[in-house]
Amino acid sequence: MATIKIAFDKRADHKTKDKKYPLVLRLGHDRKTRDIPFNLHLKDxxxxxxxxKITGIMNATRHTKRTRKIYSDVDLWMDExxxxxxxxxxxxxxxxxERIFFKKSPSHSILNHGAVYLNRLRLEERFSTASSYEDALKALIKFRKSLKGEDDTVLIKTLFELKDGKLKVLDDYNDLDMEIKAMDYAFSKDFKAYMSNRYKSKNTPAIHLRSLQAIMNDAGKTYQDLKDHKPLSSIKKQSHENAPAPLSLEDINAIRKLKLEARTSIWDTRNFLLFMFNNMGMNHFDMAILKRFQFNDNRIKYFRKKTIYEGDYFSVLQNEESLKIIGYYLNGKNDDEYLFPIIPENTTPERLHTVNNGKVKTFNKYAKRIAKLAGIExxxxxxxxxxxWTNIGLDMGIDIRKISSGLGHSSVQVTEKHYGKSVSEKILDEINAKITSS
Known part of the structure; x- marks a missing residue:
């Protein structure tokens, strides 16, 4: 049976400097409690x-009548x-x-709409994008925790649970949720500053801000009152160019020549590394989810997972080394089985991205050993x-437009953005050599 009572919310982070507490209507139901604030802070x-009876504040009599009436009305309604x-x-x-007695409209909060948006991405099987967007929401919740004086270093595994086929915000994070309209320019600037101080990667704040902007833009198209609410549009989300430390062709050859025991984890990692290199620097996830039927007529045919909605389709003729590597793992596999033993066959689509992240860590661990064995610093x-793959191609003088196409970039400008310094140096060196030699 549901119960109600009037109480103080005496959580430490809700206490004001003058030792006042929020007065709340406390609900009890199914062994759980929830508080609805009266928007009054009082001393004991x-x-x-x-x-x-309320005393010692302005309009005490009016506030007393209001709280008594709400309590009485809610109590009668619950009984009926x-x-x-x-x-x-x-x-x-x-x-x-809240809707009936506190006149609160349905919440247009960032987590509630984030759940709607992420659920849509899940249905489209864009699990990697959904995971990235949830990471942005996790960063926001950690910022909210820091503002409340709570520990913002605690790991957040997920903000949502799946109920009846839809994502719902976990109860633990409802109090940290916030109205989208409350995310104004000043809040957004403070959030960006918080992330810049917290994360090592300079690109992380920009990535998270873009993800949140996508969620908020969708909310603006969904709710009329949020149509013109775009505080993040004026916040700079500048990406910093990568500072890659690519291997040389000599390094790749040194890796090829290593004597490794067959059918071991480090041997597998060397095979995967060379296969990715031979396939235009293929992304690890794209390699991990390759199926047997995608290898045909000595070609690997696949859509790049990251840009599948842009139609990035590749058909790559396999060289002798890659054909040999593929041969190690065929073993009479069925068409729908994974080509390489990276992702377990029973992995659900929802878990593919998470499982691959774990396999990437394994790859990186053995790649470190490979580098040491090959004398690569x-x-x-x-x-x-x-x-x-990109750097060696540029060193060989291959046109950057062809390199860009092989990488699956939408334009040469994207390639230049990702490999800015390296590309600029090589283009300028080429121009300078031609001019000065003449």
Whole structure:
């Protein structure tokens, strides 16, 4: 049976400097409690729980009448609708009381609409994008925790739970949620400053801000009152060019010549590394989810997962080394089985991105050992292979437009942005050599 009472919210972070606490209507239902604030902060001696009388503040009599009336009206309503309420979750009970007795409209909050947006991405099987957008929301919640004086270093595994096929905000984060309209320019600037101080990568704040802007833009198209609310549009979200440390062709050859025991993890990693290099710096995720049917007529045919909605389709003729590597893993596999033993066959689409992230860590761990064995002082990761393919191509004088096409970039400008310094130096060196030699 649902219950209500008037109480103080005595959580430490809700206490004011003058030792006042929020007065709340406390709901109890299904062994859970929720508070609805009266928007009054009082000292212990300013509210009499036996009489419901408020003293010591301006308009005390009016506030007393208001809180008593709300309590009485809610109590009567709950008694009249008890049979229906017993089947509700406490979240719905709170929402209904807020709507009917506190005149609150349905919340247009960032987490609630984020759940709607991410659910749509899930249905489109864009799990990687959904994960990236949730990371941005996690950063926002950590910022909100820091503002409340709470520990913002605690790991947040997820903000949502799947109920009846839809994402719902976890109860633990409802109090940290906020109205989209409350995210004004000043708040956004402070949030950016917080991320710039917290994250090592200079690009992380820009990535998170773009993700939040996408969610807010969608909310603006959904709710009329948010149509013109675009505080993030005036916040700079500048990306910093990569500073790649690519391998040389000599480094790649040194890796090829290593004597490694067959059918071991480090041997597998060397095979995957060379396969990615031979396939135009293929992304690790794209390699991990290749199916047997995508290898045909000595070609690997696939859509690049990151830009599949842009129609980035590749058909790559395999060289002798890659054909040999593929041969190690065929073993009479069915068409729908993964080509390489990276992702377990029973992995659901929702978990593919998460599982791949774990496999990337394994790859990077063994790649570090490979670098040491080959006498390579540079750090090797999955990203290194893509940078290496690009850099070697530019060194060979291959037209940057062809390099850009091989990388799956939408334009040469994107390639120049990602590999700015390297590209600029090589183009200028080429121009300078031609001019000075004449």
């Amino acid at each position: 001696n300013q509210y009499d729980f036996s009489t419901g 609708h008890g049979g229906e309420i017993k089947n509700w979750e406490i979240k719905k009970l709170k929402s209904e009381i 540079k750090k090797i990761t999955t990203y290194t292979i893509r940078d290496t």
